[in-house]
Structures are given as C-alpha cells and as structure tokens.
Amino acid sequence: MSSTTATTGGSELATLSWEALGTSVVVQITERESSARARKVVERELDAIDRACSRFRADSELSRVNRCAGRIVEVDPLLIGALRVALRAAECSNGDVDPTLGSALVLAGYDRDWKQIADVDSRPGDRQDAWPARPEVVARTIAGWQTVEIDLERSRVRIPRGVQLDLGATAKAWVADRAAAAIHRNLGCGALVCLGGDVATAGLPPAGGWCIHVTDDHRAGPRAPGQTVTIMSGGLATSSVAVRCWLRNGVNMHHIIDPATRAPVRGRWRTASVAAADCTDANTATTAALVRNRYAVEWLKKLGLPARLVEHGGAIHELGGWPAAPREDRQAGCTR
Amino acid sequence: MRLPTHPYSSQARDAAMRRLRRANRWTVALSAALTGLLTAVTGNASIGKTHKTASGLGAASRRNAPPIHHSMLHQADRYPSHPLLAPQQAPQPARSNSPEAEPSQPSSAASEATLSPTREAPPEAAAPSRQSSLTPKPTHVSAPAPEAPALPKSAPTPSASRLKRHLIVSGGS
Numbered sequence: 332m333s334s335t336t337a338t339t340g341g342s343e344l345a346t347l348s349w350e351a352l353g354t355s356v357v358v359q360i361t362e363r364e365s366s367a368r369a370r371k372v373v374e375r376e377l378d379a380i381d382r383a384c385s386r387f388r389a390d391s392e393l394s395r396v397n398r399c400a401g402r403i404v405e406v407d408p409l410l411i412g413a414l415r416v417a418l419r420a421a422e423c424s425n426g427d428v429d430p431t432l433g434s435a436l437v438l439a440g441y442d443r444d445w446k447q448i449a450d451v452d453s454r455p456g457d458r459q460d461a462w463p464a465r466p467e468v469v470a471r472t473i474a475g476w477q478t479v480e481i482d483l484e485r486s487r488v489r490i491p492r493g494v495q496l497d498l499g500a501t502a503k504a505w506v507a508d509r510a511a512a513a514i515h516r517n518l519g520c521g522a523l524v525c526l527g528g529d530v531a532t533a534g535l536p537p538a539g540g541w542c543i544h545v546t547d548d549h550r551a552g553p554r555a556p557g558q559t560v561t562i563m564s565g566g567l568a569t570s571s572v573a574v575r576c577w578l579r580n581g582v583n584m585h586h587i588i589d590p591a592t593r594a595p596v597r598g599r600w601r602t603a604s605v606a607a608a609d610c611t612d613a614n615t616a617t618t619a620a621l622v623r624n625r626y627a628v629e630w631l632k633k634l635g636l637p638a639r640l641v642e643h644g645g646a647i648h649e650l651g652g653w654p655a656a657p658r659e660d661r662q663a664g665c666t667r
Numbered sequence: 668m669r670l671p672t673h674p675y676s677s678q679a680r681d682a683a684m685r686r687l688r689r690a691n692r693w694t695v696a697l698s699a700a701l702t703g704l705l706t707a708v709t710g711n712a713s714i715g716k717t718h719k720t721a722s723g724l725g726a727a728s729r730r731n732a733p734p735i736h737h738s739m740l741h742q743a744d745r746y747p748s749h750p751l752l753a754p755q756q757a758p759q760p761a762r763s764n765s766p767e768a769e770p771s772q773p774s775s776a777a778s779e780a781t782l783s784p785t786r787e788a789p790p791e792a793a794a795p796s797r798q799s800s801l802t803p804k805p806t807h808v809s810a811p812a813p814e815a816p817a818l819p820k821s822a823p824t825p826s827a828s829r830l831k832r833h834l835i836v837s838g839g840s
Contacts, residue, residue, distance in 0.1 A: 344833055346833045354840050355840075357835055359833060359835065423750055423751050503840075523835060525835045525836075525837070526840075527840030528836065528837045528838040528839060528840045529837070529840070530835055530837050540759065541835065542761055542833065542834050542835065543758075543834070543835045543836070543837050544834050544835065544836045544837070545837050545838070546836060546837075546838045547838055547839055548838045548839055548840075549836045549837060549838035549839065549840050550836075550838070550840075551836065551838060552836060553834040553836055555836075555838070557838070558760075559760075559761035559834065560758035560759060560760060560761055561758065561759045561760075561761055562754065562756075562758050562759075563755070563756050564754060564755050564756070565754035565755065566754075567758065567837050568837065569837045569838050569839055570839055571838060571839025572839070573839060574838065574839035574840060602838075602839060604837060606753075606754045606757060606758050607751055607752060607753060607754055608751075608752035608753060608754055608755070609752070612751040612752055615751055616751055634750060634751050634753065635753040636751060636753050637753070637754065637757040637758055651753070651757065652757030652758075653757060653758060654757070654758060654759060654760035655760075657760075
C-alpha cells in the first residue's frame, strides 16, 4: 500500500492506494488521521462484494448461481442488491448494459481473472494453442436481462439454463459508491474511492474539488494523454475498448460486449467518460455509450449527462457541459 | 283452446332461435369472464418478472418450476428504475498547471484533421446549474503563481507538485 498526504483548504488530503479485485484501489479522504480506518472500511466492502459477485471465485455467490442455472438459488442479500443494480442499469440503457453476457465473455476468452489472462498472453503461443484453429460454431441460449428472476422476500435468484451472469459492468462502480458512502458515514469526512478508474465521492470535497485525470487507461498515470477536471460530488467513470484487450485466433478482443452481437463492441468510440450523480450511473452510461456507437451522442444529450467521447482516431467530443479540453490536451489525446 | 304446435312450425322455430340466442349470450359472457380470470391468475402466478417489461423469454424456463414471488421488487427504492441521473454540477476544467498540461506530453503525431472534431455541445456555458447550496463553488486547482488568480478561500492552497501525487486517474480498466 502507498500513502501520501497534502494539505488542501486547511484540511489534510490523504491518498491511499493498493491492489484488490484484480485492479487498483485509490482512496482519498479529507482527514489524514482517518486513513487507517478508511482503508478498513473500504477493504470490508471490497471483500464482501468479492465474495458475493466475483465470476472468478468458485466459492462466490455469483458462481453458485451460474452453476445452478435453471434452478432457484438462495443467495446473500448483497448479491440481490448487486443484481438489482445490474438490472436497473440494463433497463436504463435499454439492454445495452446486460448482466447476462457472462457466457459471451467466456466465449470471447475472458474466462478467468484478468491477471491470469495477461500472464498467459505474455507467453506467446500458449493462449493461442488453447483455442481451436478452425472456426468453431457454438450454440448458446440467447437470453436477455429480462429473464433474471429475483425473489426479494426470500433472497432467491434463478437464471435460465445456459445463461451466465457477469456483473463486471456495474458491480465495481456500485462498490465504489458503497465504499465512499461508508467512509463518509463512519468517519464523517469527505471521501473519494477510485476502483480501476471508476470514481465515487461522498461528503464535502476538498477545496477546489476532487481532481481527476481522464484518460484511456487508468494505469497509465496522470501524465498520459487526456484531460484533468474537477468534480464536487457524484461519480465519474471511464470505459475504454483500448484496455483489457487480448488476442483470440488473431482477432483483437476486449471486455465490452455488445448484447446484440454478443461479441466485443466494434464501434466509433475508443473511450467514454461520463460524470453522473453516482459512479454506478456514470459507469452504466459509459458502457452503454460504447455499445450505442453513434447513437450515444443523442442519448447522452437527452439524459443531460456530462460526457467526453473519444473516437478511435483521437477526435474528442464533449457533451452536456463537459469542459472543453485545452488545445494541448486535445493534441495529446489524438496521439493515442 | 291451444292448438298443439307442429314440430316444424314457425312457433317452434322461433322458440329454438330464442334459446339459441340466450345460449350464445351466456357463452360470450362466460368466455369473457373466463379470459379475464385466467389473465389475472397467470399474471399473478407467473414468476420471475423482474421488470414490468418482462418478455416471454423466461416463460419456457418457468414452466416446470415452483413459483418465485417478486411482489416486493417494484416497491424498492430505486426500482423500477428512474433514468440515469446527472451530477449536481458538471466537471470543471483544472488549471493549466495541472500535470497533463506540462510539456511532457507527446503530441507530434497529431494531425490537424483529427484536431477538429465535431463539437457536440458548447463548453461550460451549457453546464447544468443544479448545484446545491451545500456544494462549494467550483474552483480551479492550482499552485499560487504570479499570473494566476488566487483561490477564493483564504486557507492554504495545495501546490501543484503535491496535488500531482493526489491526482486520481479515471480510465478504462
């Protein structure tokens, strides 16, 4: 874990960072002395969500539901909550953010924790040999998010046979919201939680607001081409097809699946960033924007969500009050 | 004295027609009532409608399964969904001394054609002004510099180098 502090507006801003859930965790709080407790609060949330919603843990609640597809399964209420968030995202996006795309992700090759995929891909040949060289025809049940059945009273779930749930599009943002709110609730200070580039805030911000650099890859660091903005509240998320990519039979794959084709999105946008009332909404909008392709502009405008869309060629579109990038940033953004 | 009616007389035919009409009316009324009843029963008994717009996709899988009740689902606080919500205030630009504006950016590969994208919305002026009274006014994060205006607060402001370490990166993951 790394930890730094800075004074902002009379209070001390502390930043903690570590790795969890296969991605980076960054926590900022406006009271330095609460750092240790803030970390504990976040770790508790992350641990709970991992046990409930991980697709890569055999002992998770989600894995149990996926294994028991077609049958009623009693699950932890936390998974029920995560499922409701995922289904709401699906409804709000008209099905563009669909939690029933787990099998499509597996077919695309995202069948294990991302770190393991990256490790295998770093050894040329291994990953390719694992897949059939000839074209493969696989029949799968096409079932949408409407087929997920939830019993709130008895905390039970059923998904149709052949369906695999994947909550990757919403769970991370949701737990960021939960963690930020938990810090603010328990410690009383302003808090920002960033999970793999999905940013949630709660409580009063530091003077000047929370400073966020928006770029293609959250691991690239603040010097990567992009734009730096400040937010005072809510959430900000970025989705990109330029990261978390792998090769399958010589074809570039990534983790954002188009429910219509059940294949990785091949659209106009490389990266979408959206600010919203919370991180979950922001992340839903970014994923849906990538899936919606050129129709995303009208959709985001209609919702009034500030957004920054970057085309594959590098052209940047700012919508809904997103600040215009300085010229030098715009140039830098085009170099990617 | 009443004459006996012939089995094929007009009176017998009219009586039969009346009976037939009555039977028809009862049949129509009963079928309408039955349709309504069955609709109500299946509507309440069918399972797994996690949303109002649940399609028939799940019907096949439900056929042989015990019912799941979802009566509470629609009473949930944020469910069924309200649309995605905009923030109280749109993001604000950071000052020019933020890290990304430092001359370390590689930008030579940019062509003029890609530098002039369609502008979908005017910057900042179009930002929604839904800021709450509790939310502080947006300010730029900057180090005190001779040419830069001071922050509205009198409290000490963070230096750019210190803030650089606290810059959060939002990107794809």
